[in-house]
Amino acid sequence: MIRSIQFNKLLMHILIIGIGLFMLYPILWLISSSLKPGYLIFTNLSLWPNEVTLNNYREGWAGISRVGFITFFKNSFIVAILCVVGNLISSSMAAYAFGRLEFSWKKFWFAVMLVTIMLPHHVTIIPQYILYKQLNWIDTYYPLTIPKWLATDAFFIFLMVQFIRGLPRELDESATIDGCGKIRIYWKIIIPLALPSLITTAIFTFIWTWDDFFSQLLYINTPKLYTIPLGLRLFMDSSSESSWGALFAMSVLALIPSLIVFFSLQKYFVEGISTSGIKG
Amino acid sequence: MARLWKKNAIPYLFLLPWLIGLLALTVGPMISSVYYSLTNYDVISSPTYIGFDNYKKMFMDDPRFYTSLKVTFIYVFTSVPLKLIFALLVASLMNKGLRGLTFYRTLYYLPTLLGGSVAIAVLWRKIFGATGIVNHFLLLFFGIEAPDWIANPEYSLYTIVALSVWQFGSSMIIFLAGLKQIPQDFYEAAQVDGASKWKQFLKITIPLLTPVIFFNLIMQLISAFQAFTQSFIISGGTGGPIDSTLFYTLYLYLKGFSFYEMGYASAMAWVLLIIIAFFTFIIFSTSKSWVHYGDGGK
Numbered sequence: 154m155i156r157s158i159q160f161n162k163l164l165m166h167i168l169i170i171g172i173g174l175f176m177l178y179p180i181l182w183l184i185s186s187s188l189k190p191g192y193l194i195f196t197n198l199s200l201w202p203n204e205v206t207l208n209n210y211r212e213g214w215a216g217i218s219r220v221g222f223i224t225f226f227k228n229s230f231i232v233a234i235l236c237v238v239g240n241l242i243s244s245s246m247a248a249y250a251f252g253r254l255e256f257s258w259k260k261f262w263f264a265v266m267l268v269t270i271m272l273p274h275h276v277t278i279i280p281q282y283i284l285y286k287q288l289n290w291i292d293t294y295y296p297l298t299i300p301k302w303l304a305t306d307a308f309f310i311f312l313m314v315q316f317i318r319g320l321p322r323e324l325d326e327s328a329t330i331d332g333c334g335k336i337r338i339y340w341k342i343i344i345p346l347a348l349p350s351l352i353t354t355a356i357f358t359f360i361w362t363w364d365d366f367f368s369q370l371l372y373i374n375t376p377k378l379y380t381i382p383l384g385l386r387l388f389m390d391s392s393s394e395s396s397w398g399a400l401f402a403m404s405v406l407a408l409i410p411s412l413i414v415f416f417s418l419q420k421y422f423v424e425g426i427s428t429s430g431i432k433g
Numbered sequence: 434m435a436r437l438w439k440k441n442a443i444p445y446l447f448l449l450p451w452l453i454g455l456l457a458l459t460v461g462p463m464i465s466s467v468y469y470s471l472t473n474y475d476v477i478s479s480p481t482y483i484g485f486d487n488y489k490k491m492f493m494d495d496p497r498f499y500t501s502l503k504v505t506f507i508y509v510f511t512s513v514p515l516k517l518i519f520a521l522l523v524a525s526l527m528n529k530g531l532r533g534l535t536f537y538r539t540l541y542y543l544p545t546l547l548g549g550s551v552a553i554a555v556l557w558r559k560i561f562g563a564t565g566i567v568n569h570f571l572l573l574f575f576g577i578e579a580p581d582w583i584a585n586p587e588y589s590l591y592t593i594v595a596l597s598v599w600q601f602g603s604s605m606i607i608f609l610a611g612l613k614q615i616p617q618d619f620y621e622a623a624q625v626d627g628a629s630k631w632k633q634f635l636k637i638t639i640p641l642l643t644p645v646i647f648f649n650l651i652m653q654l655i656s657a658f659q660a661f662t663q664s665f666i667i668s669g670g671t672g673g674p675i676d677s678t679l680f681y682t683l684y685l686y687l688k689g690f691s692f693y694e695m696g697y698a699s700a701m702a703w704v705l706l707i708i709i710a711f712f713t714f715i716i717f718s719t720s721k722s723w724v725h726y727g728d729g730g731k
Binding site: 162165166168169170172173176177179180182183242243244246247249250254255256257259262265266269271272273274275276277278279280281282283284286300302303304305307310334335336339360361363364366367370371381382385386389390397400401403404405407408411412415419423 | 437440441443444445447448449450451452453454455457458459461462463465466469476523526527529531533535537538539540541542543544546547549550551552553555556557559560566599606655658659661662665666669682685686689690695698699701702703705706709713
């Protein structure tokens with residue numbers, strides 16, 4: 154009896170690892186291909202490159218259209234960090250108001266906020282584009298970053314409201330008795346305690362901004378201002394079959410920041426997804 | 434009056450960034466989007482009012498519009514169910530009290546984490562290409578000379594479906610969280626009554642999981658209707674071959690930002706909103722009959 158249970162467990166492990174490897178195979182293949190010399194990429198199936206070269210990385214890093222790949226990296230980091238900071242400040246402010254404060258029309262605004270979560274952003278894209286054009290913001294990072302400073306990703310407000318509601322109210326009350334104002338309570342009590350929801354927001358904002366292709370495609374036209382997704386696309390359009398290696402190498406580098414963020418903050422990540430059901 | 438000011442000043446101060454964003458970037462644009470959808474507008478000259486002509490043209494006189502609808506519907510109604518089924522199966526496999534759960538969860542979440550990126554779309558285009566690894570495998574193990582999946586209009590859409598199903602990780606994590614909520618005594622009682630594993634799954638797991646299924650379904654449906662990046666990269670921005678991967682949002686993008694028909698694209702955006710709202714509404718209104726909440730339907 155015991156032996157058969159153990160056997161079942163072993164079988165289960167093998168099954169799960171098997172499916173998992175099958176799923177990971179494309180990513181592993183990408184990594185291994187980026188290390189193979191060009192002529193082997195599509196003829197050699199083995200994941201273990203029998204001839205390792207860093208040429209693809211050298212070639213890719215040198216960049217394209219007279220822009221080095223490091224420029225794309227720098228641009229992506231600038232945009233992503235501005236978005237993360239903006240989202241954290243604006244969303245946590247709104248979440249504090251909804252989660253803790255009393256004010257007129259609160260229910261109405263809260264309902265509006267929930268509705269905007271469900272709204273497909275396509276209905277606002279064209280007027281937004283026209284607005285940014287009139288402001289002369291096309292080909293700048295304003296259209297990519299300013300919306301985050303205005304908490305347009307209402308989803309994150311909702312996530313934080315849920316979290317803040319779960320914090321004990323006694324803390325605020327005793328702080329009020331001690332003479333703390335609402336602004337101090339926000340800064341000294343709510344923000345530190347709501348840290349897990351803030352970290353979840355930061356991770357997702359970073360990765361989504363890093364991967365976001367649509368808005369970057371719309372608003373950025375100059376290669377010098379290109380972010381990584383646009384840089385990769387530029388690469389793909391102009392690359393002949395022989396420079397796939399360089400494209401693969403840069404694709405691998407493009408995935409690394411997301412992986413680092415994910416692995417270093419994994420605990421919050423999983424909590425954030427399973428408690429709030431973040432889309433993927 | 435002074436009391437009202439005193440009560441509201443600070444809360445509204447905290448709400449201010451969000452309120453500005455709401456008015457300037459959501460409500461305002463929505464109102465002008467309705468107006469633009471009733472105009473001819475190419476961004477250079479000012480919009481001219483044409484009534485419902487954009488909508489008329491869309492439904493009466495634009496075969497590509499119907500193609501894009503068809504492509505999107507096929508994508509949504511194949512990828513979402515497959516994704517949820519995989520997510521649920523793998524989640525129940527993992528919920529057997531195995532050691533190393535964190536590791537497995539990570540393993541299965543990785544494709545989802547990376548999946549939205551251009552890098553993965555580029556990879557996908559190569560995997561399913563004529564000389565890609567899929568065809569290498571088919572030739573090596575089955576001796577099949579397979580077509581170029583990406584360049585063949587019969588299969589190209591399904592390569593994108595496969596990409597989407599591959600990313601079942603976030604639904605899986607939500608299912609796992611749901612499975613953990615189910616009390617073990619239910620299964621023990623069923624075991625005593627002699628119910629098979631499969632029967633337990635159908636009679637206990639599925640019904641108790643319906644709120645989570647409901648949630649995953651809504652989320653995946655809404656995001657599937659808006660899929661863009663994958664089709665853009667895999668088809669090289671065209672929706673080809675012969676419009677077989679012309680997703681609705683890709684067509685909207687081409688109309689608005691390649692042909693500069695902003696009025697038409699706005700009209701398309703409203704039709705998309707109505708379609709999504711319609712399906713969301715259907716699921717919500719039927720949910721009473723199939724979603725069971727543990728606390729007796731509250």
